Amino acid sequence: YSKWRHNYWSSRGVSCPPGLPFIGHFHKEYFVGKNALDFYVQNYKKFHKSMMYGMYDFFKPVLVICDPEMLKNVLVKDFDHFGDLRDFNLRTGNERDEMVSEMLSLKNGAEWKNLRAVMTPTFTSGKIKSMFPLVCDKADALIKFSMKQAAQNTPVDMKVNFGRFTMDTIASCAFGIECNSLVEENNEFTRCADVIFNPPPHTVLKILFFRFLPKLFRLLNLSINPPENDFFIDMAKQTIALREAGQRRGDFLDLLLEARGKASNKQEMSDLCLVSQSVLFIVAGYQTTAVLLSFSSFLLAKNKDQQQRLRDEMRQMVEEHGGITYQGIMEAKLLEACLQETLRLYPPAFVTERLCTKTYTLPNNGLTIKAGNLVQVPIWSLHHDPQYWPDPEAFIPDRFLPENKADIIPFTHMPFGMGPRNCIAMRFALMEAKVALTKLLLQAELELAPGHDKLTLLSGNGLIIPQDGVMLVLRPVSE
Numbered sequence: 001y002s003k004w005r006h007n008y009w010s011s012r013g014v015s016c017p018p019g020l021p022f023i024g025h026f027h028k029e030y031f032v033g034k035n036a037l038d039f040y041v042q043n044y045k046k047f048h049k050s051m052m053y054g055m056y057d058f059f060k061p062v063l064v065i066c067d068p069e070m071l072k073n074v075l076v077k078d079f080d081h082f083g084d085l086r087d088f089n090l091r092t093g094n095e096r097d098e099m100v101s102e103m104l105s106l107k108n109g110a111e112w113k114n115l116r117a118v119m120t121p122t123f124t125s126g127k128i129k130s131m132f133p134l135v136c137d138k139a140d141a142l143i144k145f146s147m148k149q150a151a152q153n154t155p156v157d158m159k160v161n162f163g164r165f166t167m168d169t170i171a172s173c174a175f176g177i178e179c180n181s182l183v184e185e186n187n188e189f190t191r192c193a194d195v196i197f198n199p200p201p202h203t204v205l206k207i208l209f210f211r212f213l214p215k216l217f218r219l220l221n222l223s224i225n226p227p228e229n230d231f232f233i234d235m236a237k238q239t240i241a242l243r244e245a246g247q248r249r250g251d252f253l254d255l256l257l258e259a260r261g262k263a264s265n266k267q268e269m270s271d272l273c274l275v276s277q278s279v280l281f282i283v284a285g286y287q288t289t290a291v292l293l294s295f296s297s298f299l300l301a302k303n304k305d306q307q308q309r310l311r312d313e314m315r316q317m318v319e320e321h322g323g324i325t326y327q328g329i330m331e332a333k334l335l336e337a338c339l340q341e342t343l344r345l346y347p348p349a350f351v352t353e354r355l356c357t358k359t360y361t362l363p364n365n366g367l368t369i370k371a372g373n374l375v376q377v378p379i380w381s382l383h384h385d386p387q388y389w390p391d392p393e394a395f396i397p398d399r400f401l402p403e404n405k406a407d408i409i410p411f412t413h414m415p416f417g418m419g420p421r422n423c424i425a426m427r428f429a430l431m432e433a434k435v436a437l438t439k440l441l442l443q444a445e446l447e448l449a450p451g452h453d454k455l456t457l458l459s460g461n462g463l464i465i466p467q468d469g470v471m472l473v474l475r476p477v478s479e
């Protein structure tokens with residue numbers, strides 16, 4: 001039976017890497033997190049000339065598309081066939097699991113469309129600008145903390161420090177909470193967020209238990225998500241109550257409450273849904289931006305000429321704008337180029353996917369993708385393909401300077417995904433990273449700590465992280 005089901009792709013002329021009976025390639029994607037990236041990289045190398053290859057999640061066919069033109073059809077032109085994401089079906093009835101199921105990134109169909117429409121205005125340039133001072137405060141704390149560590153003449157693990165910075169920033173911008181992980185080391189907020197981000201290994205077993213015996217699961221009053229979720233549920237509920245009583249702060253929570261206040265949005269946003277989006281901002285915004293900052297500081301420490309060039313641009317910007325301003329940061333061209341080149345070399349999300357909702361025939365080769373099949377986008381491999389990026393492993397920010405941008409082939413650079421379901425907070429994440437990097441480079445020269453000139457990558461939970469951190473020596477800038 002398994003052989004017959006796993007014959008789906010070969011019978012359609014699509015190549016497939018070897019998988020396991022029944023399980024297919026599911027274990028490669030989820031269980032052996034460390035090798036997930038290698039698995040995608042090897043398959044891309046092997047199959048990209050035929051523009052696609054097939055895989056199986058148990059018996060569900062997954063099509064990995066390697067051709068940018070085809071990806072444009074799936075992600076943008078024919079989005080009405082691919083608007084959904086994989087349905088994890090984790091609605092156990094327990095409040096913790098219901099909260100997680102309400103997250104925008106887990107919604108599909110009309111529910112996703114309506115919620116995304118309500119949330120999109122939260123991320124306009126004007127709203128992001130209003131959060132600039134909150135981000136600057138946290139970046140100042142980051143620099144103070146890091147320079148204090150550096151003064152003890154020991155290398156600093158910038159992955160840890162950037163993680164604390166993004167945690168404090170997102171807690172402040174999403175919840176209005178002063179989490180202060182840069183001050184207090186053993187902070188409850190950070191501990192709970194870490195557990196949510198790195199769920200215990202038995203979570204997969206719980207998911208399987210719920211899939212196969214849902215009635216027993218409910219009878220035993222179990223939940224898939226860990227109790228740490230309750231910390232955020234309680235905190236968000238209390239904060240919402242305070243805000244509804246009139247306290248305002250100009251953060252995401254205020255903006256979501258404002259959006260909900262509009263009569264047409266009332267149905268879309270129950271209290272639990274609001275709590276859920278605030279928690280989602282933490283889950284989606286904490287590690288991703290910290291990882292971007294970690295990789296960019298590593299690359300700048302490794303490429304000291306680019307580091308100095310960037311510092312010069314920052315000094316000029318400060319001179320022209322009379323300080324670090326929102327406008328100055330958003331207009332700095334080399335700063336933008338350095339971050340985009342970092343995201344090309346190390347896209348935190350190395351793969352993304354869509355669920356086909358209506359049977360679709362690819363115009364490029366006539367292959368039919370059936371409703372219920374998954375389509376994956378091998379972001380990392382496209383970013384490293386020498387067809388699209390000459391000298392792909394080199395850090396060359398100039399590729400992203402305005403005068404060279406026209407040379408970039410569309411759909412070969414997608415660190416934030418693409419199309420209507422791309423990252424909703426892209427501009428916020430870039431602003432946050434720009435503020436932190438500017439403040440850091442104006443204060444410190446970055447050098448790789450001895451013995452730390454190579455990174456080991458770990459790919460788990462769909463994210464790439466530097467496994468052993470990013471160890472840097474920070475020298476105060478003499479000027």
Ligand code: HEM
Pocket residue numbers: 104105106116280281282284285286288289292347348349352353414415416417418419420421422423424425426428429
């Ligand atoms: C460098 C930082 C970040 C990177 C690289 C990143 C990357 C991504 C990617 C690749 C996707 C999937 C897009 C697609 O499939 O087309 C995504 C979705 C999403 N991201 Fe981000 N992200 C970052 C920061 C953030 C932050 C700071 C937040 C929240 C404050 C956030 C919230 C979201 C949400 C809510 C979605 C789901 C959108 C939807 O389903 O409609 N992200 N992100």
